[in-house]
Amino acid sequence: MLDFDNIQAEDDVERLMLLRKRLRLRQYELAKRIGVTPEHLARIESYQATLTKQLKERIKLVVEQEQQGLEDDISV
Numbered sequence: 408m409l410d411f412d413n414i415q416a417e418d419d420v421e422r423l424m425l426l427r428k429r430l431r432l433r434q435y436e437l438a439k440r441i442g443v444t445p446e447h448l449a450r451i452e453s454y455q456a457t458l459t460k461q462l463k464e465r466i467k468l469v470v471e472q473e474q475q476g477l478e479d480d481i482s483v
Contacts, residue, residue, distance in 0.1 A: 409474060411467050419458050420451060423466065430473050441465040 409429060416422040427437050438448040441462060450456035 409470050411463065411470060419463065420454060423458060424452055426466070426470065430470070437466075437469065440469045 409426060411422060411426060414422045414425055416425055427434070430437075432440075434448050434452070435445040438445040441448075442465060443462070447456060451458050451462075
């Protein structure tokens with residue numbers, strides 16, 4: 408089970424990038440799901456913008472949705 412806070416990384420930005428890759432989401436896909444532009448997400452991932460607490464919460468929701476989708480696929 409993926410959990411944003413439990414992914415071992417140097418910081419939250421690196422954690423975000425690892426999580427996005429594990430979920431096999433492109434920047435634009437994750438950006439759309441968390442309600443930011445792909446450009447803003449790219450700036451976050453390149454340390455040019457701040458990963459806010461609010462965005463981290465949105466990311467956690469996406470992770471939960473992805474995992475629920477996987478569980479639903481397995482139970483079919």
